[in-house]
Amino acid sequence: MEGFSLDIRTLNFVMILFSVIYCIGLLLFQSAQKPIKGLSLFSLSIFIIGCGPLLLSFRGITPDYVSIIGSNMLIALGFHLTLYSLSLFRGYSTKLSQFSAILLLVVLIGFIYFTYYDPSIRGRVVVISLFLAFVTFCTAVVLVNGDNNDLSLVTKMMALPFVAYSVFMMMRVMTSISDAEIIDFMRASLVHQLTFLFSIILIVSMSFSMLWMINARLLRKNEHLLHQDPLTKLKNRRALNDTIAGFQKKAQRAPVSIVMSDIDNFKSINDHYGHLLGDDVIQAVANNTRKELKDSAVAFRLGGDEMMVIIPNCHLDEAKAWTNQLRQSIADIRLDTQPELQFTASFGIALLSPTANWQQSVEEADKALYQSKGNGRNMVSVAA
Incomplete structure (x- = not known):
């Protein structure tokens, strides 16, 4: 793949666009029916994930605490909220998201350290990649093991991109450690460019899977109502x-x-x-x-x-x-x-x-x- 390159700024824009579209779409879907637990927060998490790259594109224009620390913390927060919202949606314990919240503080400390005390793009990449690998893997666990009676095929299909993203983030960590220090993130190697592409794929897949899962719930509910006597709630x-x-x-x-x-x-x-x-x-x-x-x-x-x-x-x-x-x-x-x-x-x-x-x-x-x-x-x- 020598000579192959992706434009990070273009991928940034596409990621922001998809995040906004899916956030608005899911919120409108939520407002049109009986509220679904965790769905509004899930929509917000997608929007926050998209806002991170937006701030990142202002590198050199805004202070580092905005374009570096702020942007990456927004991305980390967005993935954390995805984990928490899906825990609510799937009826799973929120203990993993509680631990994720503690790790957010660790990520913040790491970014402050590798921005002001020991400036290193590679260090920041390793910190955020480790966090994302952990959170996305936990999200897959929540999806597969949740207590709510959702369609098994959908939960597994939704969990698969999270597992793949977690594996990719660990590969990114190993690549970053073995490579030389990154001088300019916007012109970084292919693995960092692919991060934005894979993030777009993850946002699209989890948004479609969420709609699929909600639709399956509605169909199951309608099927239940077709077989239930409305007065007594017994079967008909x-x-x-x-x-x-x-x-x-x-x-x-x-x-x-x-x-x-x-x-x-x-x-x-x-x-x-x-x-x-x-x-x-x-x-x-x-x-x-x-x-x-x-x-x-x-x-x-x-x-x-x-x-x-x-x-x-x-x-x-x-x-x-x-x-x-x-x-x-x-x-x-x-x-x-x-x-x-x-x-x-x-x-x-x-x-x-x-x-x-x-x-x-x-x-x-x-x-x-x-x-x-x-x-x-x-x-x-x-x-x-």
């Missing part, structure tokens, strides 16, 4: 239809119990107290059902006051014992708006047959439910 019929095949496969290996329920005399509650209070009753029963669910059980609202609970790995006697517990807890519910109102629920239980079709098994549970209602309500009946 669409979710049930999508999971029937999975439950039938489980029934071939272990018993799966189906529990059907509805609220006793619910029509009279609606007629006497109104539909709004009727909704409160349905919500209270749904919340109570959700609290009582076994680990592997799933509750669905089928419509009106009718609900279904599917319990994998559960025999009929176990299902009956659990349902009786649920029945009693529902009878104990009192609404704040109508504390005098007492209501109960009836239940029917059947096994999901591994051989018969789904509809037949549900009909068996329905028959058991009607048996409970015919025998006086507030009961649990098991299909023959």
Whole structure:
């Protein structure tokens, strides 16, 4: 690559331009929807990273504490804020960013020393490169190991440029130590010119990856809402239809119990107290059902006051014992708006047959439910 050279001032300008564009774009994206934790700070970090090279281009025009110390500290601060903001965004501990904040002070001391006490461009390059190598590697760790349930492919794709940048910074450190002292940074060797190019690539890649990750979150949230009943927050019929095949496969290996329920005399509650209070009753029963669910059980609202609970790995006697517990807890519910109102629920239980079709098994549970209602309500009946 002898004779190959890049214009640092041009790369400076491009880096500033990209930083400003992506910062504004992400902030506008943030303002157009429900605020996302860490995104505004992430946008600001990109802008700050771009401001560093801007000050660097004023070398010889402004004092050294602006064009040298100020510019590099802005770059270091920007990468530190990237680490901190992504820790918030991914739900990761902020301990790494706290340590990074301490290292910022070390970087400042190093730049003051290599600017005024022992002037050395090489020394300053080594200091900032070591810091950036550490921070970008930590950022990759945060992205991959964060607790938030983001798309794995996106987090790995976003972490990859940070790892590559960290490796490049360590190569820059080794090259700087082995080379002669740098006389003019704007005419420095190729490895220092590539720093600006790689920084541009990093800014572009992490901005696109952030948008990809946010979009994946929104799609997942929409998918969740499509499968959730808006009143009770239980799963809806669409979710049930999508999971029937999975439950039938489980029934071939272990018993799966189906529990059907509805609220006793619910029509009279609606007629006497109104539909709004009727909704409160349905919500209270749904919340109570959700609290009582076994680990592997799933509750669905089928419509009106009718609900279904599917319990994998559960025999009929176990299902009956659990349902009786649920029945009693529902009878104990009192609404704040109508504390005098007492209501109960009836239940029917059947096994999901591994051989018969789904509809037949549900009909068996329905028959058991009607048996409970015919025998006086507030009961649990098991299909023959």
